[in-house]
Amino acid sequence: MLGSKENRMDYHDALLLARRAHPETPSEATIAAALQRFSEFFGPLTEQSVRSGIPHAYAPELWFNDTLKTITRRAELECYMVETAHNVEHCRAIIDTWSISREGDVLVRWHMLIRFNRFARGQDTESMGISLLRLDERGAHRFPAGLLERRRWSVPTRAIARLGNPRRQATSLNRTQKKSPPGSAAGFEFP
Incomplete structure (x- = not known):
């Protein structure tokens, strides 16, 4: 089992x-x-x-x-x-x-x-x-x-560059998070 x-x-x-x-x-x-x-x-x-x-x-x-x-x-x-x-x-x-x-x-x-x-x-x-x-x-x-x-992948790629200061990261995510366009996941294009 x-x-x-x-x-x-x-x-x-x-x-x-x-x-x-x-x-x-x-x-x-x-x-x-x-x-x-x-x-x-x-x-x-x-x-x-x-x-x-x-x-x-x-x-x-x-x-x-x-x-x-x-x-x-x-x-x-x-x-x-x-x-x-x-x-x-x-x-x-x-x-x-x-x-x-x-x-x-x-x-x-x-x-x-x-x-x-x-x-x-x-x-x-x-x-x-x-x-x-x-x-x-x-x-x-x-x-x-x-x-x-x-x-689950909709975190913008530019936020990854700001990793380090958690307060700055949270502020960045709140300001910049956008819905990924169809067929993509945070900049990753699917064929």
Whole structure:
């Protein structure tokens, strides 16, 4: 078991256990199939698609973190994703690119187009991120962790040059922080 509510594992412990349980690097065909299931799982995101797709996309025991919640069992993830689906009018996940780390982890750069029922009603929102996946022998996600999101990178690059005096840094950030333009993250352009 990768963790429980009583003994919640942190990111590093869970990743180490997932790597030990599945030490082999998956084949490109396995990764491609897993990422296809991921895209299909999130678009369209409905209660029916969650219930039918989750057994194929996620392992029974896993470590899932989306910065809002950490989940260690597929049944709990299913409930969470059904709740999410009820709050979404439309969702589409696009895999931009992926690579394999030297440890055999799959790093995936993606973006999602989401229209929520209540938040920004009637408007599509875009979420971008990089996830670290550890796949089992079937290609099911055992360790899907969202690592980075664009809004977490929106600190302007010129503020980095002012590191040193914390008071000056906080003042600088408050005065200069701007929303990053689409397709960028604090000056880093995505192809």
